Every structure is written in C-alpha cells, then in structure tokens.
Amino acid sequence: MWFVRFLTSSIGKKLIMATSGLLLFLFLCTHVAGNATIFMSSKVFQGYANELHSHPLIVLTFSLGLLAVFLVHIVVGLYLFYQNRAVSNSRYAVCTRVVKNSFASETMPYTGLFLLAFLVVHIFGFTFSPKTVLISVTVKQLLSNFFYALFYILAFAALFIHLSHGFWSMLQTFGVNHPRYNILIARLTIIIPLFFFLVFAGVAFYFMTGLGASY
Amino acid sequence: MSSINLTLKIWRQPNSDALGAFETYLLDGIHTDMSFLEMLDVLNEKLTKEGRDPVAFDHDCREGICGMCGAVVNGVAHGPEKEVTLCQLHMRHFQSGDILVIEPFRSRAYPIKKDLLVDRSALDRIIQAGGYVSVNTGGTPDGNSLPIPSQQAELAMDAAACIGCGACVASCPNGAAMLFTSAKISQLALLPQGQVERKTRALAMVAQMDEEGFGNCTNARECEAVCPKGISIRNIARMNKEFLRAVLAEG
Ligand code: HEM
Ligand code: FES
Numbered sequence: 438m439w440f441v442r443f444l445t446s447s448i449g450k451k452l453i454m455a456t457s458g459l460l461l462f463l464f465l466c467t468h469v470a471g472n473a474t475i476f477m478s479s480k481v482f483q484g485y486a487n488e489l490h491s492h493p494l495i496v497l498t499f500s501l502g503l504l505a506v507f508l509v510h511i512v513v514g515l516y517l518f519y520q521n522r523a524v525s526n527s528r529y530a531v532c533t534r535v536v537k538n539s540f541a542s543e544t545m546p547y548t549g550l551f552l553l554a555f556l557v558v559h560i561f562g563f564t565f566s567p568k569t570v571l572i573s574v575t576v577k578q579l580l581s582n583f584f585y586a587l588f589y590i591l592a593f594a595a596l597f598i599h600l601s602h603g604f605w606s607m608l609q610t611f612g613v614n615h616p617r618y619n620i621l622i623a624r625l626t627i628i629i630p631l632f633f634f635l636v637f638a639g640v641a642f643y644f645m646t647g648l649g650a651s652y
Numbered sequence: 653m654s655s656i657n658l659t660l661k662i663w664r665q666p667n668s669d670a671l672g673a674f675e676t677y678l679l680d681g682i683h684t685d686m687s688f689l690e691m692l693d694v695l696n697e698k699l700t701k702e703g704r705d706p707v708a709f710d711h712d713c714r715e716g717i718c719g720m721c722g723a724v725v726n727g728v729a730h731g732p733e734k735e736v737t738l739c740q741l742h743m744r745h746f747q748s749g750d751i752l753v754i755e756p757f758r759s760r761a762y763p764i765k766k767d768l769l770v771d772r773s774a775l776d777r778i779i780q781a782g783g784y785v786s787v788n789t790g791g792t793p794d795g796n797s798l799p800i801p802s803q804q805a806e807l808a809m810d811a812a813a814c815i816g817c818g819a820c821v822a823s824c825p826n827g828a829a830m831l832f833t834s835a836k837i838s839q840l841a842l843l844p845q846g847q848v849e850r851k852t853r854a855l856a857m858v859a860q861m862d863e864e865g866f867g868n869c870t871n872a873r874e875c876e877a878v879c880p881k882g883i884s885i886r887n888i889a890r891m892n893k894e895f896l897r898a899v900l901a902e903g
Contacts, residue, residue, distance in 0.1 A: 446859065447861070523760070523867075524867045530755060536874055545870065609888070609889050614886045615886070
C-alpha cells in the first residue's frame with residue numbers, strides 16, 4: 438500500500454506539508470487579487486464580490502476544499518511539531534544556532550497558530566457577516582476600528598514571517614534546489630511574502646487611517 | 653609556540669544508564685598548535701596521573717577522514733570552525749581564558765556509552781538497509797566503458813564525501829538524520845552502478861531512518877552549516893524526489 442507507506446514516513450509528511458502549503462499559497466494569490474480591487478473603488482470591489490457569489494456551487498466547492506487543505510496543513514504541522522519537540526534543542530546545556538536568520542524557521546508553528554486565530558476572526562467577521570449589509574460596507578466598518586485593523590496587520594506580519602521560511606522550504610521539500618536558481622528562490626522568498634503583506638495589510642491600513650473613508 | 657589556559661566543562665557519564673553531569677577542569681599551557689583531541693589527551697594524561705578516570709571520547713584517523721571523532725563544543729558540533737572535524741580543529745582558534753563546554757553528540761537514536769562516546773550504529777543500520785549494488789562480475793571492465801558525465805560524477809563525489817560522523821543529527825533542532833541518509837542515497841542514485849536498486853534502496857533507507865527514531869526535517873539548515881565535509885542540503889532535496897518517485901513506482 439503505497440499510500441500508507443507515504444503517510445507513515447517522515448518524508449511523506451514533509452511532502453504533505455509542502456503540498457498543502459503550495460495550495461494555500463495559490464489560494465492567497467487569488468485572494469490578494471480580489472482584495473486589490475478595494476483600492477480601485479467600493480463599486481469595483483462589490484462587483485467582484487457579486488460576481489463571485491453568483492456562482493454558489495463554485496464558492497461552496499472551493500470553500501470546502503480550502504477547509505480540507507487548511508485542516509491537513511494544521512494537523513500534520515502540529516503533529517510534526519509535537520513529534521520533533523521530543524528531541525528538541527534543550528538536549529544541550531549550550532545551544533548555538535549556526536544558521537543566521539533562523540527566526541522564521543524556528544517560529545513556524547507559532548506564526549502558523551497565530552494565522553489560525555486570525556482565520557477564525559476573519560471568517561466570523563466577513564464570511565458569516567449579516568447578508569443584509571453589502572460586503573463592501575462591512576469591510577469598511579470592521580477595518581475602520583483601530584484595534585481590529587491592527588490585529589489584521591499583525592496577522593499579515595505573521596504571514597510574512599511564515600512564508601519567508603515556508604516558500605523556500607516548500608520548494609526544497611519538493612526537491613527544487615539547484616545552484617543556478619537558488620539565488621532567485623532566495624529573492625522570491627522575500628519578495629512574494631512582502632507583496633502579500635503590502636496588499637493585505639495595505640487594505641487594513643487604508644481603512645484604519647481613514648484614507649479609504651470615501652472609497 | 654604560544655600557549656593558552658582553558659576552563660573545560662565536560663559531560664561525564666559512567667555508562668548508558670547512569671545520570672551524567674558536567675565536571676570542570678582547569679588546563680594550563682595548551683600549545684596553540686595542538687588539535688582539540690590532543691588537548692583532550694593532555695587532560696587525560698593529567699587525570700590519569702591524578703588517579704582519576706580519563707574522559708572517554710571517540711577518535712581514529714585524526715586527520716579528518718574517518719568520521720569517528722566529534723563532540724559539541726559551546727553548542728556547535730565539531731566546534732566553531734567551518735568544515736573541520738574535531739580532530740582537525742586546532743587550539744589556535746581559541747583564546748586564553750576561554751570556557752569550553754564540551755558535550756556528546758545527542759540524539760534519541762545515539763545512546764551515550766560513556767562521557768563523550770556515543771553509539772552511532774543507527775547510522776550503520778541505515779546504510780545496511782540500503783543493501784547491495786548489483787554488478788556484473790567477470791573480467792575487469794575496460795576503462796571508460798561506462799561513461800559518466802563529469803557533472804554527475806562530481807555530484808556523486810560530493811555526496812560520497814560524507815564520513816558519517818553524525819554531526820548533522822547532533823546539530824539538527826529536530827534530531828533528523830536526513831543529511832546523512834540523503835548523502836548515502838545520492839552517491840549511488842547519481843551513478844549508473846546504482847540504478848538497479850535505486851528505488852528499493854531509497855525506500856529501505858528512509859524506512860530504516862524513521863525506525864531508528866530520528867526526527868523530521870523542517871529545513872532549518874543547521875546540518876549543512878556544521879557538516880565537516882560541506883555536504884549540501886541539495887542532497888535532501890534529491891532524496892525527497894527519489895523517495896517520492898520510488899513510493900509511486902514501487903508501492
Ligand atoms: C494562509 C495560511 C498559510 C499558508 C499560506 C501556509 C504556508 C506554508 C508553507 C508554504 C509551508 C512550508 C512547507 C514546507 O516546509 O515544505 C508551511 C509550513 C508550516 N506551516 Fe503553514 N501556512 C499557512 C497557515 C498555517 C497555519 C494556520 C498553521 C497552524 C498551525 C501552519 C503551520 C505550519 C507549520 C508548523 C509549518 C512547518 C512545517 C515544517 O517546517 O516542516 N501554517 N506553511
Ligand atoms: S578522528 Fe577521524 S575524522 Fe576525526
């Protein structure tokens with residue numbers, strides 16, 4: 438049974454993390470494009486939202502699929518975290534990290550859990566918001582609250598940190614490691630998460646500061 | 653020849669079952685041309701003369717090729733210098749007055765035998781799990797009858813540089829043995845001689861690695877940073893591909 442062998446092996450679980458991470462990353466690409474319409478005007482944004490929700494079957498299928506991907510990513514991630522904790526750093530009296538900038542890789546489970554908390558707030562705030570209010574109005578209402586917007590910005594900072602290790606790590610796990618491309622990959626591992634941060638957090642900043650008061 | 657004075661804090665543990673503890677030793681007049689192991693020899697001579705138990709540590713070639721030596725010095729496997737084994741680390745890299753904390757390579761899969769001496773036979777069992785390489789016997793093959801592109805040969809040689817010291821496991825925050833196993837899988841997977849058993853080898857070695865109780869890689873890169881032979885994590889990337897291909901093909 439190749440599937441059992443795959444699931445029970447260390448490398449198989451690693452590949453599941455990378456695959457679910459890739460799917461989440463692709464989801465973020467579509468999400469960031471949708472959010473960017475906010476900067477055009479509330480009309481464009483509302484138009485995008487209406488268009489999306491005029492296909493309820495597509496929305497439902499993608500939502501359920503996304504939920505499954507998140508569950509896999511979180512469950513396998515936490516399983517690996519607890520398994521690895523059994524052999525953690527504390528085994529030495531003096532522990533020195535030789536690799537520079539290891540902050541992101543050391544904090545993967547914590548930035549991940551913070552993202553989970555954000556997701557709960559985010560889904561209850563927007564996905565399950567009252568259907569009588571236009572979504573373009575809800576976005577402005579919620580994000581005009583200073584602390585709500587600040588929480589969003591912090592969550593996107595956590596996403597930046599998570600992906601500043603995760604993007605490279607995903608490619609390494611898939612076996613993409615070649616001297617010809619490694620510098621490019623290292624650059625993309627900063628540029629892509631930074632792009633997500635600027636657009637996602639930019640929306641929160643836009644309403645928080647009142648810049649988008651008349652959007 | 654200059655000399656330095658050191659304070660050593662060394663992990664002492666009489667046997668696998670005993671509780672260990674650090675002991676502190678003051679060592680004066682260590683010549684800076686000595687290797688780290690020679691410095692430990694000086695300590696052991698002193699301890700022997702005083703009628704105390706010398707510090708047990710592994711070593712053999714003392715020229716950085718056998719992979720027997722190794723300890724964690726101030727939190728870094730094989731000490732602070734890049735790409736050297738403990739036996740090739742020289743005391744000129746330390747200063748008088750330094751405090752050196754010396755601990756054994758630790759892993760769930762490395763039982764401590766005594767002091768700095770650990771049982772790394774788990775690594776041998778991973779190699780054994782890889783099995784044999786099928787070759788046609790008969791007359792000596794003609795030179796160049798089996799052409800290997802030079803790039804491929806270089807990559808295989810880079811992987812084969814692994815001396816199996818186990819520092820990668822000792823330094824990995826998760827205690828994973830992926831760098832070691834990937835080097836051993838790569839050196840054969842890259843060569844024509846390794847093709848017959850390529851898939852079964854990858855599956856068997858990964859299965860043995862998991863069975864020994866090593867941790868899961870999270871791409872922290874510490875292994876590659878301390879490896880005395882500079883083995884690259886590119887080998888781990890290759891192993892992941894080898895494993896995936898083998899799982900899908902062999903079931
Ligand atoms: C939008 C949300 C998220 C995205 C885009 C994302 C993306 C990624 C990517 C690309 C990786 C690298 C996979 C690899 O190492 O091969 C990763 C790793 C990881 N993620 Fe996420 N993730 C997200 C949310 C979460 C959440 C909610 C958790 C909750 C616990 C989490 C926990 C982890 C952990 C623990 C790892 C490390 C796995 C390892 O290093 O082996 N992530 N993530
Ligand atoms: S004793 Fe042989 S590598 Fe150090």
